Amino acid sequence: MALKNIPANMQGYKLMITEAPAMKMRENEDTGQVEPVTDRQGVQQFVVSLFAKRKAQPGEYAEKGEEIKVTLTADPGEGFEEGTYVQLVDATVSPWQTERKGRYSSGISFKANGLTPAA
Structure with missing residues (x-):
């Protein structure tokens, strides 16, 4: 797949935060x-789980949200506990596809350079 790290406006x-930032680990x-x-x-990556819900405009129905995992390119530091509202710094999205034992999976992955408290 050629398209990677497409800028994503999550404003x-x-x-x-549903799961506090932690070092990203893989088996x-x-x-x-x-x-x-x-x-x-060789820079350590981090991961955070977020509940993302679209902000409803006046007179609109608030749509159902979804949990996403975001890879962070740096340690976000202290103060980002479960329940904290945040904004992503320089968020991007990338499509992915894998094949294992004849089964295909695909989706999108989120990445950001960091977190900031929501205004």
Whole structure:
């Protein structure tokens, strides 16, 4: 897939932390061990779970929200606990597709350079 890191404007959404930021970990398929995820430069990645719900305009019905996981390119620091409303810094979205044992999966992944408290 050629399109990656497409800028995403999330200003029209309320984003509430449902799982505090933590180091992103992945199981090594060869060894079975869980290892930290790094980018190509070796920088540790983090992950946060957010409940995203579109902000309703006056007279509009508030649509149902959805939980998303966002990869953070840096440690967001202190003060981002469960229940905190945040905004994403330089959010992007990328489509992905995988095939394992003849089964295909696809979706989108979210990435941001950090978090800031919502105004």
